[in-house]
Amino acid sequence: MKKFSVRNGAPYIETDLDAASLASKLKKWAPWRHQIIFSNGVATGQFDRGPFWTEQPLFKIERFERQIDLGRLKGGRALDIGCNIGYNSLYLGNKYGMTVTGVEMDHRLLEVASFLKELSGVEGVDFVQGDANFFCQANTFDLSLHLGTLYHLRHPVLSLENCWNSLRDDGSLFLETQAFEDEDPLVCKCMLGTTPDPTNWWALGQGAIMSLMDRIGFRNMRLVDKIRPSSIGPKMSRLLFIAEK
Numbered sequence: 001m002k003k004f005s006v007r008n009g010a011p012y013i014e015t016d017l018d019a020a021s022l023a024s025k026l027k028k029w030a031p032w033r034h035q036i037i038f039s040n041g042v043a044t045g046q047f048d049r050g051p052f053w054t055e056q057p058l059f060k061i062e063r064f065e066r067q068i069d070l071g072r073l074k075g076g077r078a079l080d081i082g083c084n085i086g087y088n089s090l091y092l093g094n095k096y097g098m099t100v101t102g103v104e105m106d107h108r109l110l111e112v113a114s115f116l117k118e119l120s121g122v123e124g125v126d127f128v129q130g131d132a133n134f135f136c137q138a139n140t141f142d143l144s145l146h147l148g149t150l151y152h153l154r155h156p157v158l159s160l161e162n163c164w165n166s167l168r169d170d171g172s173l174f175l176e177t178q179a180f181e182d183e184d185p186l187v188c189k190c191m192l193g194t195t196p197d198p199t200n201w202w203a204l205g206q207g208a209i210m211s212l213m214d215r216i217g218f219r220n221m222r223l224v225d226k227i228r229p230s231s232i233g234p235k236m237s238r239l240l241f242i243a244e245k
């Protein structure tokens with residue numbers, strides 16, 4: 001029986017664990033940033049919540065899914081750069097039988113990701129500790145997710161180059177990142193010191209992102225969605241791109 005499904009944009013995991021012991025385990029990993037719902041009535045939202053709490057961690061992958069038929073990648077390989085606690089990796093592994101490598105730097109997040117993987121019984125998903133600036137596994141993946149991570153990186157261009165190199169020919173990139181909406185679309189704004197988050201490095205203009213992707217070698221680039229969350233300030237947006245190698 002499948003133990004992983006989706007409820008209103010959040011992962012839903014069937015479990016036989018009793019609620020009290022699951023709750024005491026999850027409490028130790030608080031603060032939580034993402035809603036995960038369990039069949040025994042426990043949900044991560046009942047514990048301390050960190051900043052940028054999201055009720056629907058799967059909303060980005062679902063938006064991309066509306067644009068492209070992922071069914072054609074069934075059984076293929078996916079890379080999830082900056083995978084956090086692994087919900088997108090588990091989603092791809094569960095729904096499309098993909099073999100997924102989730103790359104994350106933060107040890108605590110990897111620990112949670114492994115726990116959720118074990119609980120949900122999704123096979124073929126691996127979480128590895130790695131640096132998204134430098135991670136590269138040449139000509140390996142049919143799909144690369146680069147969601148919400150590019151602007152946290154010291155070397156965003158290098159990361160995109162490594163992503164391109166890691167894709168097989170015709171492989172697809174799903175890129176989602178924050179952007180700065182200036183009259184000059186080529187603007188590259190340094191965000192250091194402007195927010196409490198010391199890992200918030202960049203807000204690039206849409207034109208700058210597309211020029212960089214073009215120079216790296218991505219083709220058929222298209223902006224497929226734009227989100228303007230009030231939480232990220234004026235002239236800021238989140239852009240969703242699809243491109244191919």
Ligand SMILES: C[S@@+](CC[C@H](N)C(=O)[O-])C[C@H]1O[C@@H](n2cnc3c(N)ncnc32)[C@H](O)[C@@H]1O
Pocket residue numbers: 057060081082083084085103104105106109130131132133146147148149152153199
């Ligand atoms: C905003 S979260 C995005 C999570 C998920 N990809 C999503 O879109 O919902 C950014 C993630 O990238 C990770 N990250 C930041 N810098 C990294 C680096 N240099 N190498 C690997 N992961 C990194 C963070 O720990 C965090 O889990």
